[in-house]
Amino acid sequence: MPSFKKFPLAGWGLLLSLTLLPGCGYQPLHGANTPAAQQLPLVQINNIPDRLGQQLRNNLIDKFYRDGRPASPEYTLDISLVPNVYKLGIALDDSATRAELNLVANYTLRNMQGAAVLSGTTTSVTNFNILSSQYATLIGERDAYDRSVVQVSEDITRRVSLFFNRDPVTASAQ
Known part of the structure; x- marks a missing residue:
């Protein structure tokens, strides 16, 4: 028989919070039966210019569509993406040693009548080193862009999912 004296107080708090969690109105954001899971596949993601936009669109397609693209989208x-690179670390010879990538994405979700039902801006900030090897710097910069695209796609998916989960009747009627 286990001894309750060995079970730390923090463990009891965790157990208590897990038993009370369903009573607080908590609902999963990306469950199979959530309004977001039913509405996200009805969103047509329009083309985004440039290679970076293509990467973002592909990430969003992977997150929005489980069974293929919508035949008759409702949204x-x-x-639009705006990337900016700022040189941060400056060495004694005035060369940059560190850079910051700011990726700003402005998004608008429209219903089929063309009315904007959700719009906003999300930003991702990542850093990379500027090394003496151009190849290593290029790889670091590409990695910073890749990480930024993933962060922006996750944030847009989260915000659109929250929109659909707030009031699914109003969201689908708009």
């Missing part, structure tokens, strides 16, 4: 999602 369209327009996104």
Whole structure:
């Protein structure tokens, strides 16, 4: 028989919070039966210019569509990207040693009548080193862009899912 004296107080608090969690109104954001799971596949993600936009669109497609693209979408999602690279670390010879990538995405979710039902801006900030090897710097910069695209796609998916989960009747009627 286990001894309750060995079970730490923090363990009891965790157990208590897990038993009370369903009573607080908590609902999963990305469950199979959530309004977001039913509405996200009805969003047509429009093309985003440039290679970076293509990467973002592909990430969003992977997150929005489980069974293929919508045959008759109810919403369209327009996104514009603005990347900026700032040199941060400066060495004694005035060369940069560190850079910051700011990726700003403006998005608008429109219903089929063309009315904007959700819009906003999300930003991702990542850093990379500027090394003496150009190849290593290029790889670091590409990795910073890749990480930024993933962060922006996750944030847009989260915000659109929250929109659909708030009031699914209003969201689908708009």
